[in-house]
Amino acid sequence: MKTDIMFQSGDIPHNKEERQLQPPNLPENAALFLDFDGCLVELAPTPDAVVVPGGLPARLERLYRRQGGAVALISGRNIADLIHYLPGFPGMIAGGHGAELRLSGGRIETIAAARSDIVNLHDRVRKLAASHDGLLVEPKPHGVVMHYRAAPDLAGWVARAMEGLAADFPELAIQHGKMVIELRPRDASKDRALSRLMAMPDFEGRPPVYIGDDLTDEAAMAEAQARGGLGIKIGTGETCALYRLKGPRALSDWLDLSLDD
Numbered sequence: 001m002k003t004d005i006m007f008q009s010g011d012i013p014h015n016k017e018e019r020q021l022q023p024p025n026l027p028e029n030a031a032l033f034l035d036f037d038g039c040l041v042e043l044a045p046t047p048d049a050v051v052v053p054g055g056l057p058a059r060l061e062r063l064y065r066r067q068g069g070a071v072a073l074i075s076g077r078n079i080a081d082l083i084h085y086l087p088g089f090p091g092m093i094a095g096g097h098g099a100e101l102r103l104s105g106g107r108i109e110t111i112a113a114a115r116s117d118i119v120n121l122h123d124r125v126r127k128l129a130a131s132h133d134g135l136l137v138e139p140k141p142h143g144v145v146m147h148y149r150a151a152p153d154l155a156g157w158v159a160r161a162m163e164g165l166a167a168d169f170p171e172l173a174i175q176h177g178k179m180v181i182e183l184r185p186r187d188a189s190k191d192r193a194l195s196r197l198m199a200m201p202d203f204e205g206r207p208p209v210y211i212g213d214d215l216t217d218e219a220a221m222a223e224a225q226a227r228g229g230l231g232i233k234i235g236t237g238e239t240c241a242l243y244r245l246k247g248p249r250a251l252s253d254w255l256d257l258s259l260d261d
């Protein structure tokens with residue numbers, strides 16, 4: 001099936017938890033934007049415990065060719081991290097929720113302003129985390145994440161601690177995620193990353209399809225749908241996305257269906 005994706009904004013229902021709408025096959029003219037954790041790879045107890053499914057690199061390579069180069073990763077992770085897990089990925093990459101961008105050819109552009117106080121920020125979060133067992137700090141070039149997956153009862157404490165810290169860093173915004181609270185640059189977001197990529201020749205004029213699983217993905221799904229494309233939510237939870245797939249395995253099956261189309 002090689003149809004164009006076309007939705008009027010009024011057609012888009014709010015996709016509550018119970019809705020499980022299988023997306024149509026990916027049209028060849030679509031621009032595809034993929035999130036990483038919880039989407040291309042299953043969630044794991046810690047960021048460095050994720051396992052890249054054996055078939056994923058080849059699947060991404062085929063998709064890249066099928067979509068004429070219009071395939072990008074848009075992730076909360078750093079670009080360096082994403083390259084570590086997917087070294088051969090040929091497409092563009094927006095990392096740090098859009099704080100950094102790897103262009104075709106490999107050049108990396110920093111979108112968010114450089115921070116002279118980043119080491120101080122990391123140190124302060126490490127000190128906070130050290131006061132309780134089970135907390136993990138993930139420093140990033142433009143922000144920092146506190147993980148509480150091993151200590152879910154600390155969710156409220158982590159949120160208050162990070163909100164308190166955010167008061168001293170007004171250019172950073174609180175980002176809620178799955179068992180994490182993050183401080184990310186206010187001027188970096190996945191919807192802006194999508195818009196930036198959509199202005200590039202490889203993507204321009206194509207209907208965008210954004211696929212993600214977490215809160216940080218919602219604005220990008222809404223942006224994709226506002227541009228006449230669609231959002232696909234991976235997993236459970238309320239979403240603005242029109243379509244939903246159960247998990248990373250269902251996503252790879254759907255991508256394979258499209259590749260065989």
Ligand SMILES: O=P(O)(O)OC[C@H]1O[C@H](O[C@H]2O[C@H](CO)[C@@H](O)[C@H](O)[C@H]2O)[C@H](O)[C@@H](O)[C@@H]1O
Nearest residue numbers: 036037043044045046047075076077178179180
């Ligand atoms: O935008 P994404 O590619 O989905 O990245 C979002 C965050 O993903 C990572 O955290 C999540 O995955 C971890 C590994 O599975 C899991 O332990 C954690 O609980 C999840 O929130 C990553 O560590 C973050 O930096 C990303 O922002």
